[in-house]
Amino acid sequence: MLAGLCLVAAPAVAAPGNDVRPVVRTEAGSVAGVVEADSGVAAFKGIPYAAPPVGELRWRAPEPAPAWQGVRDGARFGHACLQPPQSPIGLYSGGMATPSEDCLTLNIWAPKNARGLPVMVWIHGGALVGGSSSEPMYDGTKLAQREILVVSINYRLGLLGFLAHPALSAESPRHLSGNYGLLDQIAALHWVHDNIQAFGGDPDRVTIAGESAGGLSAIALLASPLARGLFEGAIIESGYMPSYRALHEAVRGQPSGEAAGSALAEAAEISTAEELRAADPKALFKAGLATGWQPEPLIDGFVLDRQLAETFARGEQAKVPVLAGFNEGEIRSLPFLMPDAPATRQEYLGDVRRRFGERASAFLAVYPGNDPKADVMASIRDGLYGWAAQYLARQQTAAGEPAYLYYFRHSTPAQRERNLAAFHASELPYVFGQVGAAARLGPNWPRPPLTDQEAQLSDAMMGYWASFVRDGEPRAADAPRWPRFTLRQHGYLDIGEKLSPASDLKPAAFAWADGLVARRREAGRGWRLNIGFSAYPSPERPR
Known part of the structure; x- marks a missing residue:
């Protein structure tokens, strides 16, 4: 570990215009940051935490970043990891750096005179794609x-981050492949542990945080023995915890990760590790589309010992405080997760009774179908995001750790006009303070109005999040106390038009989803998108 330098005591260099830029020494070399004039916050961008995973390093575990001479310019972000082009009309598009395979970098923002401060490590979302x-x-x-x-x-995305294949496993000392994206995240946490003190951070007070696929990643890091001891808290926004493929064998009705990767490679007329590394990623992407391959963590006995839900059920996860939650309108911006909804309540009732059989009454007690489309969306939301958030809170509480749950219902006129009220990721501008006139949002994002109410909500959420990073308890000035989730008192924070402490968040919906997962686990079956309205027909027997 580096001895560490307070930012104010770090060497500095002159930039064009005679501005003085802070320079910090990492284990691989020095990097010059840029100080924002208004806030005094220093940003250090595009710092390599691992070697570029290109050529012979494609589909290998990350290796240490090579050392560099002189002072590296930290004024610009590194490349985004290779991915399909963004849609110009997509809700979540806009603003990222040019994609490349050479992408394993991180960015740091440090306040003026930082010394021994807690650290939040942010893991972005994007469906691992x-x-x-x-x-x-x-x-x-x-x-x-x-x-x-x-x-x-x-971290590596898509097939470059999660492809498994027998030829890749065969060349690995542990006979493993896949999970490269998770290994990247773990390598980044090791880098933070070894270097963050030089930027004014405390390596023993690190909180991981992420939304959507970043939340999924944080859950996987909580479960992974390889990440143990690298963080002291976790924030999971709209995370999810389906069952995953095993690397080597078919389990829970799913072919192995290696079999899925083999099908992709065969579609691209590739059979060896050498051919995979020589292939154009675009050709592999097309083969993935043709075979239905999707990136996901794999149960490999090394990065992940078992299904994540089972790790938490056995109490084998990291024993750290957790803050987790989900949004009321998650599925409004994710229509690909939606099955077709019946047009009328009569059709809905008939459909549910026909497909759910003896469990139809229990489902209809939670989702009666008065508004069929709304109930279908709610059932998918609750089975995917709501169940994961509450399950995490319950299991961390059972393990003796503090847990805090939220339900984000706040929406804006621009969202409601587009039927996107409280959509997936809509809490992020408030968490990162992006609600004012200078808010940095994508071109298609429904912008929050410039009102005191929006600013106050953002101020409170930043306060809660930062306080949790500091000491594991979310607190905010001039805002309600966030009740701790306990096994007797299922407290949560309702984030709607105002902030309201509450208890027992959708108990019937959680009980339905939890019972479904429990039955699937007991029967040796998987739970992925066959949840909520899509749960049946599903014979619950091992296969």
């Missing part, structure tokens, strides 16, 4: 002003 730490909304300046360091990381 897209996204980047360079997305403008993830700018860490506002959070860093709350006396924490903010680190955002890239």
Whole structure:
């Protein structure tokens, strides 16, 4: 570990215009940051935490970043990891750096005179297919002003981050493949542990945080023995915890990760590790589309010992405080997760009774179908995001750790006009302070109005998040006390038009989803998108 230098005591260099830039020494070399004039926050961008995973290093575990001479310019983000092009009309598009395979970098925002401050490591979302730490909304300046360091990381995506194949496993000393994206995240956490003190951070007070696929990643890191001891808290926003493939064998009705990767390679007329590394990623992407391959963590006995839900059920996860929650309108911006909804309540009732059989009455007690489309969306939301958040809170509480749950219902006129009220990721501008006139949001994002109410909500959420990073308890000035989730009192924070402490968040919906997962686990079956309205027909027997 580096001895560490307070930012104010670090060497400095003159930039064009005679501005003085802070320079910090990492284990691989020195990097020059840029100080924002208004806030005094220093940003260090595009710092390599691992070697570029290209050529012979493609589909290998990350290796240490090579040392460099002189002072590296930290004024610009590194490349985003390779991914399909963003849609110009997509809700979540806009602003990230150019994609490349050479992408394993991170960014740091540190407040003025930082010394021994807690650290939040942000893991971006994007379904493990897209996204980047360079997305403008993830700018860490506002959070860093709350006396924490903010680190955002890239990690390999899609087939470059999660492809398994027998030929890749055969060349591995542990006979493993896949999970490269998770190994990247773990390598980034090791880098933070070894280097963050030089930027004014405390390596023993690190909190991982992420939304969507970043939340999924944080759950996987909680479960992974390889990440143990690298963080002291976790924030999971709209995370999810389905069952996953095993690397080597078919389990829970799913072919192995290696079999899925073999089908992709065969579609691209590839059979060896050498051919995979020589292939054009675009050709592999097309083969993935043709075979239905999707990136996901794999149960490999090394990075992940068993299904994540089972790890938490056995109490084998990291024993750290957790803050977790989900949004009321998650599925409004994710229509691909939606099955077709019956047009009328009569059709809905007939459909549910026909497909659910003896369990139809229990489902209809929670989702009666008065508004069929709304109930279908709610059932998918609750089975995917709601169940994961509450399950995490319950299992961490059972393990003796503090847990805090939230339900984000706040929406804006621009969202409601587009039927996107409280949509997936809509809490992020408030968490990162992106609600004012200078908010850095994508071109298609429904912008929050410039009102005191929006600013106050963002101020409170930044306060809660930063406080949790500091000491494991979310607190905010001039805001309600966030009740701790306990096994007797299921407290949560309702984030609607105002902030309201509450208890027992959708108990019937959680009980339905939890019972479904429990039955599937007992029967040796999987739970993926066959949840909520899509749960049946599903014979619950091992296969």
